[in-house]
Amino acid sequence: MATLRDRIGYDAGTTDLEGAIETAGIHGIRYLNFNADIGPNHLDLWDDKRIENIKAQAVSKKIELCLHTASSVNVAEFSPLVSSAVDEYLKANIDLSARLDGYGVVVHAGYHFNTEVIARRDAAVERLKRSVEYAEQKNQILLLENLNFEPNDAEVHYMAHTIEETSFYLNAIESPNLVWSFTVNHANLVPEGIEGFFSHFGVDRIWEVRLADNLGDKEIHMNPGEGNIDFESVFRMIESAGYSKFYSMNFGSVPDRIAARDIFATYEV
Numbered sequence: 001m002a003t004l005r006d007r008i009g010y011d012a013g014t015t016d017l018e019g020a021i022e023t024a025g026i027h028g029i030r031y032l033n034f035n036a037d038i039g040p041n042h043l044d045l046w047d048d049k050r051i052e053n054i055k056a057q058a059v060s061k062k063i064e065l066c067l068h069t070a071s072s073v074n075v076a077e078f079s080p081l082v083s084s085a086v087d088e089y090l091k092a093n094i095d096l097s098a099r100l101d102g103y104g105v106v107v108h109a110g111y112h113f114n115t116e117v118i119a120r121r122d123a124a125v126e127r128l129k130r131s132v133e134y135a136e137q138k139n140q141i142l143l144l145e146n147l148n149f150e151p152n153d154a155e156v157h158y159m160a161h162t163i164e165e166t167s168f169y170l171n172a173i174e175s176p177n178l179v180w181s182f183t184v185n186h187a188n189l190v191p192e193g194i195e196g197f198f199s200h201f202g203v204d205r206i207w208e209v210r211l212a213d214n215l216g217d218k219e220i221h222m223n224p225g226e227g228n229i230d231f232e233s234v235f236r237m238i239e240s241a242g243y244s245k246f247y248s249m250n251f252g253s254v255p256d257r258i259a260a261r262d263i264f265a266t267y268e269v
Contacts, residue, residue, distance in 0.1 A: 004239065005265035006030050010249040010257045011068060011210075016040035017054055025061035027258050031246045033068045033106065036096055043092050051099050058101070064246075065102035066208065069093050071147060075127055076110025076120035076159060083123070090131045094140050104141035104207065106181050107131065109160035109169050111147075121159060125172050132175045143181035143207050144169055146197065148219040149189040163192050163200050170205065183210040185250075188229055189219065195237065203241040211264075212251040221251045224260050235267035 009031025012020035017034050024032055036043050058065055069090065077086045090107065097105050110124040128142070135142050146166045147158035160166045170180060180201060187197040213227030214220050224231050247264070249257045 002030075002244075003265070004235075004268040005261065007245065008247045008249065008261045008264055009033070009064075010254075014039040014041055017065075018057065021054065021057050021061055021063055023254060024063055027254070030062055031064050031066070031248065033066050033248050033250075035068050035070065036093060037070045037073075043096060046096060046099070055101055065097070065100055066104050066106060066143070066246075066248075067093050067097040067100075067102055068106040069108065071108045071111075071145075071158070073108075074110045075108055076112060076124040077127075078116075078119060078123040083127075087127060087130060090127070091134055094131065094135050094138050094142075098138040098140055102140075104143050104179075105135070106143045106145055106208070108145055108147055108158070109165070111156050111158045113155055114157065121168070124159060125169060128169060128178070129173055132173055132178045136175065136177045140177070141207060142178050144178060145181040145183055145210070146186050147183070148186040151218075161186060162190055163197055166197075167200070170201075179207040180205045181208045181210060182206045184229065184234055185210070185212040185214050185221065185227075186219070188214055188216050188227075194229070194234055198237060198241075203238065203243045206238075206243060207245050209238060209243070209245075209247045211247055211249045211260075223252045223256050224263070231264065232267050235264060236269055239267070239269045 009029050011033035014035050020032055020034060034041060073086060073089055077083050093105050112120045132142055147161045149161050150157050160169055184194050187194045212221035213224050213229050214222055215227045249260060
């Protein structure tokens with residue numbers, strides 16, 4: 001059985017995946033998120049040779065891959081032409097994850113501009129339904145991330161940032177291929193808090209727990225200890241409930257993450 005330390009990985013973002021796997025392997029990291037929107041991981045830059053090389057590299061380092069789509073792509077889009085492009089964007093990410101033998105893709109519920117909220121919500125649900133059906137065909141899991149609160153006077157607001165909103169999407173799509181990416185630092189920004197989210201949803205549908213610190217007032221990815229999140233309590237709450245999948249650190253530099261993992265690993269129950 002994998003130890004807690006083995007299950008704590010990180011989000012490599014847009015760093016070239018070959019380099020990210022090599023670095024992760026040096027530090028004994030077994031789980032990597034990555035993004036394919038820009039830079040060396042751009043969706044257009046994946047020929048068969050590169051795919052096979054990365055698959056072999058990941059296997060040799062015992063690293064599992066999960067693709068993380070950009071929250072800036074509006075899954076709640078309903079405008080002509082642009083709407084179809086969002087569908088194709090999600091399909092392309094699912095295809096890439098499948099080609100790399102990754103197990104899943106982190107997705108989002110989109111955002112609104114304080115108008116047409118219901119129409120955008122409904123567009124997002126229908127798009128996610130289509131994407132889940134496609135993921136089922138490709139043997140991929142979609143991980144819906146609870147996103148962050150924006151100030152009330154902000155023009156843009158992410159959907160699925162509260163328990164009520166996140167529940168709406170997870171309940172609307174009954175498929176084992178749609179699961180939850182529990183982002184604790186986002187949960188820390190709303191009144192329900194981290195414990196409230198976890199108490200409501202429980203452990204069964206979580207496939208990834210995303211980690212960063214903040215002060216509970218705005219979206220900023222601080223190193224653990226720089227904000228007000230009690231990570232020991234978070235880990236003990238989740239682990240004692242029987243959670244056995246992955247954690248993904250999303251803060252600071254690689255050395256910051258490795259140092260944090262050493263501390264997190266001591267919270268094993």
